[in-house]
Amino acid sequence: MENAAIADRFDRLADLLEIEGANPFRIRAYRNAAARVRALSRRVADLVNAGEDLSELPDIGRDIAEKIRVLVDTGRLPLLEEVESRTPAELSDIMRIKGLGAKKTAALHEHLGIKSVADLKRAVAEHQVRELSGFGEKTEQLIADALPRLEPAEKRMLLADAEPFAEALVEKLKKLKGVSQVAVAGSYRRRRETVGDLDILATASPKVRVSDQFVKFDEVGQVVSHGETRSTVVLKNGLQVDLRVVPSVSYGAAMVYFTGSKAHNIELRRLAQKRRLKINEYGVFGGDERRAGKTEKQVYDSVGLTWVDPVLRENRGELEAARKGNLPKLVTMRDLRGDLHVHSSAGDGRDSLEAMAGAAAKRGLDYLAVTEHTAGFPAGGGLDAKALSKHMDRIDRLNDGLEGIVLLKSAGVEILEDGSLDLPDELLARLDLTVCAVHAHFGLGRRRQTERLVRAMDNPNFNILAHPSCRLIGRREPVDIDLEIVMKAALERGCYLEVNGQPSRLDLDDNACRMAKELGLKVALCSDAHGTDDLDDLRHALDQARRGWLEKDDVINTRSRTALLKLLRR
């Protein structure tokens, strides 16, 4: 059972209990536990099977630890079954409609006997909903609008896809008269792999009606809410954008508040409470006295913490580290000396080797591993032994004429179904490094898939496992592997795992990066560029690595070329 499935059960339990009017703090406990499980880098099922004590995890006490154990062992959550016997499970789906919470859902159930989405559809059609106390025409219309798109879960946009819209809005807001600071906060600033909405923060003098101008921007499709300090719109492309306007004296506090995550904020406020302080989006207050708020650093200072980089604000131990002053010194773009996974027109890339080398040099990189697909690549067009051999000679000649950058001879070697590599060992041995990957047979099953990767690493010419999970965000689920076994196998054999920077891959993801660090395994940050522009995708790999607490030393391509090649020698 996957972590997401376990978390979903507890979220559903929390929903139904909330509809029943149970103790709100007990409900929150189940939600907190669900969030904790969902964000965990290890599979909870594996921890249970290894006999580990789950109650040592934050937000998970003895009771929930036991419930999880039973859930993993039997696939059942008896309490949820009991609750569902008296409160229909579908009410949890109904509650997901924006604007409907526990109280309104409970009213629908109690007064109109609604047990399912179908019931709700009928009640809306017969205009029964608007008659309920606390409901009205608008609420009924809101439900009517939401019902047809109830099925698909919330749609999140890839971070990289949201970037152009975010940047354009920031530029437009900055040009408004009287606006001083504008920044995108939220999960965008935390560099999460996808964003559900954009949270934009602006400071302006009070007499400038920033919100009024914002909701009239061309790209706005629908105005959801519109107040003096806060407005929510949906852009014509479907992306939701919240704008919050605060005075500049509150900028830091508002940035903290609006950047989140929610779990981080709650924990931060709890720390403030202990010091008899109150943190809100306007500042840090002791009684009526403002103690801080202009900068983020002030806010963290006020509760005895060092400033926390936004990418770490997920309540995964960063506040404790900030208190002790031992937050990681995160790897930066300047630390990266090369890119170890790129394609050119010699393979399925768009630009020539020369152009790729030039573009990489322009970005300040010292080396670039050229990794054309090999013959086993299922989409075709891969290089066979003979072609790769010629390709290597060409790279040697090219290097003689290059200034400031060195091309490393490599290949995107295909890992076959049985875990063998698709080129002769003698040829692989002549490469500077190999970047090996799976592009087929994704559904082998956990044990075989894991063995396949470990077997591939048994080959002494294996260096880097590219996009280990093979997921495509929103399009293809990750392959089923025991990542811990794969990472430990890599560590034992002197192999490395990639963090692939393609916006829809981001693979390893942030949690897996953290797991690698905990195991002592280093990773390679790569763009997997298929054209010169894509070389910038390296920063997406960097973002996820930073979210995974990685430091310069945890990343192999922060090394000089000589040091890197030495590190790769097995």
Added chain:
DNA sequence: GCCGTTTTCGGCCCGACTGTTTTCAGTCG
């Protein structure tokens, strides 16, 4: 239900906006 440099009991983040109301509950982030 979880948690503990005041506590194993008694707390549990905080404010804006909407819709349905005549002063505020519910929902959201």
